Amino acid sequence: MAVSQLVGAKIHRREDPRLITGHGRYTDDLTRTGLVHLAVVRSPHAHARIKSIGVEAAKKSPGVLGVFTAQDFKDIIAGPATHPVAPVFAPDKKVNPPRYPIAREEVCYQGEPVAVVVAEQRYQAADAAQLVDVEYDPLPAVMEIEEAMKPGSPKAHTDQPDNIAWDATYVPWEATEEAFKTADVVVKQRILQRRLSPNAIESRVVMAEYDPFDKRLTMWMSTQNPHWIRLFVSGALGMGEHSVRVVSHDVGGGFGSKISPYPEDYLVPAVSKLVERPVKWTETRTEAVQNAYAGRGQIYDVEASAKKDGTLLGMRVTQLLDCGAYIGTFGAFQTCACLLAGGAYKWKAISSRSIGVLTNKITTDPYRGAGRPEATHVAERMIDLLAVELKMDPVELRRKNFPAKEEFPFTQNFGLVMDSGDYNASLDKALKLFGYDQMRREQAEARKQGKLVGIGLSTWIEICGLGPGAVTGPATGGVVLSESAQVKVHPAGGVSIYVGTHNHGQGNDTTHAQIAADALGVPIEQIDIRHGDTNEGPGFGYGTYGSRTLAVGGVAINRACAKVVEKGKKVAAHILEAAEEDIVFDQGKFHVKGAPDKSKAFGEVAFAAYGQLPAGLEQGLEAVAYFEPPNFVWPFGAHICAVEVDAETGNAQITKYVAVDDCGNIINPMIVDGQLHGGIAQSIGQALYEEMVYDQDGQLRSATFLDYTIPSMNEIPNIQLDRTITPSPTNELGVKGIGEAGTIAATAAIINAICDAVSPLGIKHVDMPATPDRLWNQIKEARK
Amino acid sequence: MIPAAFEYAKASSVDEAVKLLDRLGEDAKVLAGGHSLIPLMRLRLAQPKALVDINGIKGLDHIEVKGSKLHVGALARHVQIHSSQTVKESLPILAEVAAEVGDNQVRNMGTMGGVIAHGDAAGDYPTLALMLDADIVTNKRTIPARDFFKDIFTTALAANEIVTEVVFPVANGPHKYIKFRRRLFDWAIVGAAAQKVDGHWRVGLTNVGPTPVRAKAVEDALAKGAKPEEAAQHASDGLNPAGDLRASPEYKKHLARVLTKRAIEQAQ
Numbered sequence A: 001m002a003v004s005q006l007v008g009a010k011i012h013r014r015e016d017p018r019l020i021t022g023h024g025r026y027t028d029d030l031t032r033t034g035l036v037h038l039a040v041v042r043s044p045h046a047h048a049r050i051k052s053i054g055v056e057a058a059k060k061s062p063g064v065l066g067v068f069t070a071q072d073f074k075d076i077i078a079g080p081a082t083h084p085v086a087p088v089f090a091p092d093k094k095v096n097p098p099r100y101p102i103a104r105e106e107v108c109y110q111g112e113p114v115a116v117v118v119a120e121q122r123y124q125a126a127d128a129a130q131l132v133d134v135e136y137d138p139l140p141a142v143m144e145i146e147e148a149m150k151p152g153s154p155k156a157h158t159d160q161p162d163n164i165a166w167d168a169t170y171v172p173w174e175a176t177e178e179a180f181k182t183a184d185v186v187v188k189q190r191i192l193q194r195r196l197s198p199n200a201i202e203s204r205v206v207m208a209e210y211d212p213f214d215k216r217l218t219m220w221m222s223t224q225n226p227h228w229i230r231l232f233v234s235g236a237l238g239m240g241e242h243s244v245r246v247v248s249h250d251v252g253g254g255f256g257s258k259i260s261p262y263p264e265d266y267l268v269p270a271v272s273k274l275v276e277r278p279v280k281w282t283e284t285r286t287e288a289v290q291n292a293y294a295g296r297g298q299i300y301d302v303e304a305s306a307k308k309d310g311t312l313l314g315m316r317v318t319q320l321l322d323c324g325a326y327i328g329t330f331g332a333f334q335t336c337a338c339l340l341a342g343g344a345y346k347w348k349a350i351s352s353r354s355i356g357v358l359t360n361k362i363t364t365d366p367y368r369g370a371g372r373p374e375a376t377h378v379a380e381r382m383i384d385l386l387a388v389e390l391k392m393d394p395v396e397l398r399r400k401n402f403p404a405k406e407e408f409p410f411t412q413n414f415g416l417v418m419d420s421g422d423y424n425a426s427l428d429k430a431l432k433l434f435g436y437d438q439m440r441r442e443q444a445e446a447r448k449q450g451k452l453v454g455i456g457l458s459t460w461i462e463i464c465g466l467g468p469g470a471v472t473g474p475a476t477g478g479v480v481l482s483e484s485a486q487v488k489v490h491p492a493g494g495v496s497i498y499v500g501t502h503n504h505g506q507g508n509d510t511t512h513a514q515i516a517a518d519a520l521g522v523p524i525e526q527i528d529i530r531h532g533d534t535n536e537g538p539g540f541g542y543g544t545y546g547s548r549t550l551a552v553g554g555v556a557i558n559r560a561c562a563k564v565v566e567k568g569k570k571v572a573a574h575i576l577e578a579a580e581e582d583i584v585f586d587q588g589k590f591h592v593k594g595a596p597d598k599s600k601a602f603g604e605v606a607f608a609a610y611g612q613l614p615a616g617l618e619q620g621l622e623a624v625a626y627f628e629p630p631n632f633v634w635p636f637g638a639h640i641c642a643v644e645v646d647a648e649t650g651n652a653q654i655t656k657y658v659a660v661d662d663c664g665n666i667i668n669p670m671i672v673d674g675q676l677h678g679g680i681a682q683s684i685g686q687a688l689y690e691e692m693v694y695d696q697d698g699q700l701r702s703a704t705f706l707d708y709t710i711p712s713m714n715e716i717p718n719i720q721l722d723r724t725i726t727p728s729p730t731n732e733l734g735v736k737g738i739g740e741a742g743t744i745a746a747t748a749a750i751i752n753a754i755c756d757a758v759s760p761l762g763i764k765h766v767d768m769p770a771t772p773d774r775l776w777n778q779i780k781e782a783r784k
Numbered sequence B: 001m002i003p004a005a006f007e008y009a010k011a012s013s014v015d016e017a018v019k020l021l022d023r024l025g026e027d028a029k030v031l032a033g034g035h036s037l038i039p040l041m042r043l044r045l046a047q048p049k050a051l052v053d054i055n056g057i058k059g060l061d062h063i064e065v066k067g068s069k070l071h072v073g074a075l076a077r078h079v080q081i082h083s084s085q086t087v088k089e090s091l092p093i094l095a096e097v098a099a100e101v102g103d104n105q106v107r108n109m110g111t112m113g114g115v116i117a118h119g120d121a122a123g124d125y126p127t128l129a130l131m132l133d134a135d136i137v138t139n140k141r142t143i144p145a146r147d148f149f150k151d152i153f154t155t156a157l158a159a160n161e162i163v164t165e166v167v168f169p170v171a172n173g174p175h176k177y178i179k180f181r182r183r184l185f186d187w188a189i190v191g192a193a194a195q196k197v198d199g200h201w202r203v204g205l206t207n208v209g210p211t212p213v214r215a216k217a218v219e220d221a222l223a224k225g226a227k228p229e230e231a232a233q234h235a236s237d238g239l240n241p242a243g244d245l246r247a248s249p250e251y252k253k254h255l256a257r258v259l260t261k262r263a264i265e266q267a268q
């Protein structure tokens, strides 16, 4: 196999036949002998004091083994350490309420666990849960960010001084004074990022078996990062990591909602310990919609200024972030929007500040894109608002302020170094594919007939590939987000590769195998990629999120393969009776320099590696590598969208969508396209459909898929994709990331198009989701 | 997402079903396609003590024209209704509406009788039944549609009464049903139907109140020669719809007018 054969090839995802024919094995498909089932009794109130919990009736219900409340876990689960809060980019937390996996005196969001019931059958557990009699004293709930910030507003936790989780200024306002004083135009806008429910198609499932003889715990669960869960759970249950195994093979999507630990991750193993039986909990869809860590939930107040000729000057961004009732383990990660709000452009200065606010809702945490979709939306909206003020074509304004290709690596306003880019190239290609000039002419015609048609751009960038130790070490509180891989070559030449990243839909079983097949020169069929079992592979794996799997994990695989090849050379030197320095490895063969015929195939060397070797050379052909990237990687691209708004109904229809993206070198173009399709669809969801809506008392109104409207494939338009390739200098594969690009890029293109469509009515800004009801109202108001 | 425990019995005739209902009492429910009842049970919003499954009853899924009437059996499924040549010829608006109910799964399971008996204001058939003066036939009696839909999820049916068929007039003149919704498989946020019967317009509305609505004021205005646009202004007369997450009351009334206008204009 030639080195260039598999990397870059459009091969089918090797995991698909199994998954789409129903042969996947998700956690709920697994069972254990003697398995019992757990149901969680949850608070119906957003905020209340627990007066009493009556468990007697539930205990007598058929099949019930036990009903447990906070008291019962006191000696088993170590307190609030269960829900650590990473420093991320807001290290100084002002109010950080302790979180226990099960409520003690006060419940602070609808759905917070108050008791668990364990029964022989799942239905029996659900029936008995209904019989647990909890008496509550309702407390005032604080639901809105700005309400929660007011002095004297109700407190999300009665025992805390106020609701301000953090107040972090990244660059003070004075730094942008000059940029606003000297400006010809200034635009101001409030931009909303409403709360989203992540809705992985597989809800969360935890199955745990505690073995009282061995004092070992095994957990099977749906998570994006089993090693982190092992770290948290072993700590909370007072066990060493060596006696806890977390297995997470097939996982049906995560979108960020399966990174941080959840109450059930502790409760299920703790109950297994209590009842000495394997225990399973399968989240219902109702629980998932209500309690999966939510995304977004932010308000941005932004000002931007420019010179008459379109030179960008200053930006000021205030982010108000709804943390929910407790700060998420990685909840402050979304503050990265404050460091990225300048987007793909050169600004003289940017000031930014983030305020984290506690409310009586489920916690927010990273959701596909996490901070970067918000930053893109801010940057791209502000550019368009400036373009309107300046009467410039939004394309020209963008071009004028891009850093040129030659300026990379480019240091942006917050000191982050953008590794490589050619922003004009992707924009040019997108304009051509879209037929921009022609579309503008058609728009002018349509407007004459009174139609509301619009065109919107998003020349997005992102930062991904978490990440370099200098940033990620302090952000997590000590652990550097490098990535690990282990390559084991067996005597007959089969290759097992254990990765620390995770696959929950991304297709990395395929891309990882492509990288390894080329690096080792063995057929892809001979390579097995294993993820998601903490008893296999290297000591720690960091998981999949933040578009890091290829740019960090893929490189680790490549490096582990390189180590194997190095060892292989030693073995080959021995069997070819040549000096190690003279061995060349090429296309799966080891040969003597200048004598390609004197060669041994990879498999022959593998076999020899387990045979008699000269003194000093150990048997075996395997290696572990950890890769800590020296920098982040910075994908980018240009999305262009056309919409038509029905002025009578307010319905916005996407009529054309073009995306030209650049994620560096490509391992598998089909997988890149698939990630973009999915991401853009999810972004259409945010732009036009999705929003978690609560009433004043904290009851989730959008609690089913009837009311939480995820678009289906019928609502997704044809998406035309193309790409440019600007390799990353950050890693030897030249790769970046593409897992989140679609969600990062698309909302801005869609909303910019809608704003453009309704601009003849004098409407400047439209918030998400741009539902017909809302748009109709805005149109009606504008016409008054 | 886990229903409470219930008993289950399968009937093979209407008589048997009625006997079972009588024996099991008030808390028993008929199970047809299950696509309204089971979702409610999963959320424990309905906790019937027993289900009487009528899917095994033969001959309740008939679709036939007798004289000037189209008879649709209670167990005729959406998929049968929208693919039936008889319906396409005798009442094409019904076939078109059936094709737009829910998604494939819903259309494969959901039934005429189930939609009518459920009395959901967002159901599409009730609007047609009401505006076309259909008759709802049960094991006991025949109930005109105008006397059938009483309130939200409330009909004239007694606890042990089973819908056996719905009888529509044959009408194949100009017609149009416009269902305004966000996603292809969604219920109507608002629906508007227009059908010409014997030279006169019939106009009906979906999901603008607790029951389906016949827009008499629009019909009258049209009869007096008003243009569709003018007549449609009356579509919201007397409406007092409840708001929900998709639409405010005001927006629903507005949609009633816009969709009524479009339905009449686009009817063919």
Ligand SMILES: Cc1cc2nc3c(=O)[nH]c(=O)nc-3n(C[C@H](O)[C@H](O)[C@H](O)COP(=O)(O)OP(=O)(O)OC[C@H]3O[C@@H](n4cnc5c(N)ncnc54)[C@H](O)[C@@H]3O)c2cc1C
Pocket (backbone or CB within 6 Å): B029, B030, B031, B032, B033, B034, B035, B036, B037, B038, B039, B054, B074, B100, B101, B102, B103, B106, B109, B110, B111, B112, B113, B114, B115, B117, B118, B120, B122, B123, B124, B125, B157, B161, B162, B163, B164, B185, B186, B187, B188
């Ligand atoms: C995702 C989804 C989308 C949908 N979209 C639409 C839509 O757009 N438009 C629409 O109209 N409907 C829609 N529906 C509802 C669907 O058409 C249902 O199938 C229908 O409302 C009920 O019919 P069923 O046969 O499934 O009845 P079931 O769910 O079995 O029963 C519903 C009720 O009627 C009673 N019942 C049923 N049959 C009889 C009978 N013969 N006599 C007396 N009582 C009876 C039952 O006891 C129960 O109370 C949707 C459903 C889903 C799940």
